[in-house]
Amino acid sequence: MVTWPAFRRALLFPPLSAWIGIIVVAAYILVAVLGPFLSPHGETEIVGAAYQPWGGPFVLGTDNLGRDMLTRLIYGARNTTGLAVVIAAIAFVIGCFPALLAATLGGWIDQVLGRFVDVVMSIPALIFAMLFLSFFGNTIPVLIVVIAILEATRVFRVARSVAKTIVVLDYVEAARLRGEGLLWITCREILPNALPPLIAEFGLRFCFVVLLISSLSFLGLGIQPPRADLGSMVRDNATLISFGSVLPLLPAAAIGLLVVAMNMIVDWISDLASRSKR
Amino acid sequence: MTDQRQPTQWAKGEALLKIRGLRIEGWTRASGWTAIVKGIDLDLARGEVLGLVGESGAGKSMTGLAAMGYARDGCRISGGAISFDGIDLMASTEAIRRALRGLRIAYVAQSAIASFNPAHRLIEQYAEAPVGRRLRTRTEAYADAIDLFGRMRLPKADTIGFRYPHQVSGGELQRAMTAMAMATRPDLIIFDEPTTALDVTTQIEVLSAIKNIIKQFNTAAIFISHDLAVVAQMVDRVMVLREGQLIEHADTKAILSAPQAEYTKSLWAVRDRHKPEVRADAGERPLLSANNLTAGYIRGELVLRDVSIEIMKGRTVAVVGESGSGKSTAARVITGLLPPFGGEITFNGSVLPPQLKQRSREQRRRIQMLYQSAETALNPRQLIRQILGRPLKLHLGLVGREANSRVVELLDMVELLPSIADRYPSELSGGQKRRVGIAMALAAEPDLIICDEITSGLDQLVAERILKLLLSRQQQYGFSYLFITHDLGTVDAIADEVVVMFQGRIVEHGSKSKIMTTPVHKYTKLLLSSVPRMDPGWLDGVLKDRLAISSDA
Numbered sequence: 131m132v133t134w135p136a137f138r139r140a141l142l143f144p145p146l147s148a149w150i151g152i153i154v155v156a157a158y159i160l161v162a163v164l165g166p167f168l169s170p171h172g173e174t175e176i177v178g179a180a181y182q183p184w185g186g187p188f189v190l191g192t193d194n195l196g197r198d199m200l201t202r203l204i205y206g207a208r209n210t211t212g213l214a215v216v217i218a219a220i221a222f223v224i225g226c227f228p229a230l231l232a233a234t235l236g237g238w239i240d241q242v243l244g245r246f247v248d249v250v251m252s253i254p255a256l257i258f259a260m261l262f263l264s265f266f267g268n269t270i271p272v273l274i275v276v277i278a279i280l281e282a283t284r285v286f287r288v289a290r291s292v293a294k295t296i297v298v299l300d301y302v303e304a305a306r307l308r309g310e311g312l313l314w315i316t317c318r319e320i321l322p323n324a325l326p327p328l329i330a331e332f333g334l335r336f337c338f339v340v341l342l343i344s345s346l347s348f349l350g351l352g353i354q355p356p357r358a359d360l361g362s363m364v365r366d367n368a369t370l371i372s373f374g375s376v377l378p379l380l381p382a383a384a385i386g387l388l389v390v391a392m393n394m395i396v397d398w399i400s401d402l403a404s405r406s407k408r
Numbered sequence: 409m410t411d412q413r414q415p416t417q418w419a420k421g422e423a424l425l426k427i428r429g430l431r432i433e434g435w436t437r438a439s440g441w442t443a444i445v446k447g448i449d450l451d452l453a454r455g456e457v458l459g460l461v462g463e464s465g466a467g468k469s470m471t472g473l474a475a476m477g478y479a480r481d482g483c484r485i486s487g488g489a490i491s492f493d494g495i496d497l498m499a500s501t502e503a504i505r506r507a508l509r510g511l512r513i514a515y516v517a518q519s520a521i522a523s524f525n526p527a528h529r530l531i532e533q534y535a536e537a538p539v540g541r542r543l544r545t546r547t548e549a550y551a552d553a554i555d556l557f558g559r560m561r562l563p564k565a566d567t568i569g570f571r572y573p574h575q576v577s578g579g580e581l582q583r584a585m586t587a588m589a590m591a592t593r594p595d596l597i598i599f600d601e602p603t604t605a606l607d608v609t610t611q612i613e614v615l616s617a618i619k620n621i622i623k624q625f626n627t628a629a630i631f632i633s634h635d636l637a638v639v640a641q642m643v644d645r646v647m648v649l650r651e652g653q654l655i656e657h658a659d660t661k662a663i664l665s666a667p668q669a670e671y672t673k674s675l676w677a678v679r680d681r682h683k684p685e686v687r688a689d690a691g692e693r694p695l696l697s698a699n700n701l702t703a704g705y706i707r708g709e710l711v712l713r714d715v716s717i718e719i720m721k722g723r724t725v726a727v728v729g730e731s732g733s734g735k736s737t738a739a740r741v742i743t744g745l746l747p748p749f750g751g752e753i754t755f756n757g758s759v760l761p762p763q764l765k766q767r768s769r770e771q772r773r774r775i776q777m778l779y780q781s782a783e784t785a786l787n788p789r790q791l792i793r794q795i796l797g798r799p800l801k802l803h804l805g806l807v808g809r810e811a812n813s814r815v816v817e818l819l820d821m822v823e824l825l826p827s828i829a830d831r832y833p834s835e836l837s838g839g840q841k842r843r844v845g846i847a848m849a850l851a852a853e854p855d856l857i858i859c860d861e862i863t864s865g866l867d868q869l870v871a872e873r874i875l876k877l878l879l880s881r882q883q884q885y886g887f888s889y890l891f892i893t894h895d896l897g898t899v900d901a902i903a904d905e906v907v908v909m910f911q912g913r914i915v916e917h918g919s920k921s922k923i924m925t926t927p928v929h930k931y932t933k934l935l936l937s938s939v940p941r942m943d944p945g946w947l948d949g950v951l952k953d954r955l956a957i958s959s960d961a
Contacts, residue, residue, distance in 0.1 A: 309772050
């Protein structure tokens with residue numbers, strides 16, 4: 131694996147594709163943070179007739195209820211991205227630490243955690259999420275917990291395999307010989323060295339969370355109206371497709387652009403992380 | 409087999425390879441193109457064997473590869489002339505150079521296992537070059553392979569070719585690789601450290617097979633090695649390189665008996681280091697005694713059988729044996745990482761609990777371990793200051809300014825500058841990392857340091873300095889070493905007592921002088937006689953002796 135100083139140095143020189151990804155993702159973050167100040171209208175404010183065309187008072191027209199499309203897009207991006215960051219972060223915490231424990235301790239703990247994760251992973255994520263959301267009610271906290279647990283199983287797999295390759299190294303054994311506790315070994319010896327591939331994995335998980343939230347919202351189980359959300363916006367305006375309007379494609383494109391941009395960054399970082407030492 | 413080739417006689421032979429003013433540069437992001445090989449001249453006649461000797465980074469491999477007109481990734485041949493059998497390699501096209509490689513010039517790499525394709529049988533890979541170049545049909549190539557495998561003295565030569573690479577041993581694979589290089593009957597073979605990764609007892613077989621076959625086919629060869637004693641057996645002439653420059657160039661005999669350059673002399677001197685042994689006083693109680701240890705990784709499969717070792721205070725016990733003999737397992741049992749199936753360990757008069765977890769902090773502090781690989785023994789994400797500071801805090805309770813000043817002292821004890829403290833391990837050289845590892849062990853102020861093959865990955869001169877350092881710290885603080893190694897030269901330099909292990913058992917133990925001069929067990933004898941000597945007639949002599957013994961039997 132790449133040495134840490136080299137990894138850090140390489141992070142300062144992203145290639146062109148990564149630059150594009152960084153700029154796009156940064157724009158999304160900016161829009162998400164400054165959303166209320168940037169948008170011309172309120173999130174749920176009905177400002178005109180339904181399906182008003184582009185131009186005129188509304189730059190991108192209005193949606194099926196007469197709300198400003200640009201405003202909805204800004205808020206949709208804000209809600210989806212914000213929720214995805216929170217979920218990915220939680221998934222990381224609840225995926226990483228059991229993974230580090232499993233890799234460090236091995237034995238039956240490793241087996242039990244591993245088999246549990248296998249069971250969860252064997253059920254298709256979308257069906258699993260739909261099941262739990264309809265059971266516990268589709269509120270935001272339930273949405274966060276359900277998707278975080280689902281994604282945590284994927285994080286667990288990656289983190290465990292990375293940690294397994296580090297656990298066998300001499301410096302970890304030396305720490306054991308020294309009499310270090312479990313917390314020190316996992317957090318100070320293993321975690322920092324597993325970081326480069328895990329950072330890349332975080333980006334990837336973020337992408338999948340965005341897609342999953344959008345799919346659920348499209349199906350009516352995710353973020354609930356009247357809150358703006360990219361997935362439900364596609365559904366609300368889907369009928370327009372048959373009239374030759376590009377309107378429903380805008381939220382879809384917003385999802386696609388974010389995911390592709392994030393993937394450009396992920397590709398670059400995972401390439402750095404796996405690059406052989408020079 | 410007593411013929412000594414006369415270099416002068418071969419020099420009259422037809423010139424095969426001629427290199428003039430060879431310059432090779434390597435690219436690094438930090439400093440751009442920098443010179444690696446700085447103007448080397450090299451001549452080779454048909455049937456002649458030339459040795460390239462030097463430390464790593466001397467440009468040996470680069471020079472060898474340049475004989476094929478080849479430069480590694482990120483390197484370029486920036487100047488000079490290379491002519492092979494009248495063909496100007498620098499001026500010719502890549503197509504012409506590629507036609508020469510594998511057909512008239514062959515290359516044998518250090519790691520045979522990495523050079524073979526694991527998905528194909530040996531003989532298929534053998535046939536690839538002669539069939540592909542339309543020299544032979546597949547049937548002819550197979551017959552030829554069996555003939556050459558026999559000449560390389562591979563066991564079961566008629567069937568071994570139908571095995572996959574992982575089904576034969578490292579030594580056999582290296583011989584198969586040499587046979588494969590011979591498949592197209594090249595004019596020149598480049599051997600790049602062909603036996604470095606092998607045990608001494610295997611090395612001797614491979615060396616004699618290589619020597620035999622290049623003589624049979626009158627092939628010219630360039631033999632690259634950092635081990636002078638090995639080179640001395642194989643070559644007619646030696647070129648000593650250092651930092652891309654030629655230091656000395658002479659006939660093998662001349663350079664062995666009377667080296668001219670200071671650097672060459674220092675390389676030679678490394679060979680005869682010797683530590684006078686300290687004898688045990690009668691009735692002295694051992695610091696550590698391991699009694700009748702049996703251990704293994706899976707129940708029912710014993711790696712250690714009934715192993716007993718005693719280590720006296722301030723003394724060094726060397727454990728020797730080939731890979732797989734259980735040396736490192738013994739170390740793991742003593743440190744408590746691997747609880748034994750049976751037997752017990754007493755340390756300082758009291759019994760050590762078998763499990764690491766059951767041992768007290770004090771017991772853990774007193775036994776320290778140095779790992780084989782200095783690379784993986786240091787956490788790459790911690791500064792040297794943090795790496796050394798942690799055992800200080802844990803074992804001695806030192807923090808803050810006290811710890812910082814102790815870190816500087818520790819670095820000084822291993823002859824490193826204080827500025828090293830604020831670097832990451834990846835910013836240090838191999839020798840420096842090794843020293844930091846030693847400082848880490850010293851930080852705990854131990855009674856016993858277990859050293860597992862700690863000099864095997866280092867250049868001879870660097871290894872020599874590390875051994876010197878270990879000896880002087882021992883004299884200063886009086887701790888003991890358990891020194892695991894397969895290199896008997898190292899044993900001579902550091903040990904007081906020697907334990908010889910073979911297949912998980914101790915076959916012989918005693919004082920160094922006794923083991924080295926009057927070995928009893930036949931494995932010890934084999935081991936001792938397999939260590940290359942700085943005498944060009946050594947290999948032939950040993951083989952003659954062994955032949956005589958086997959024909960008697």
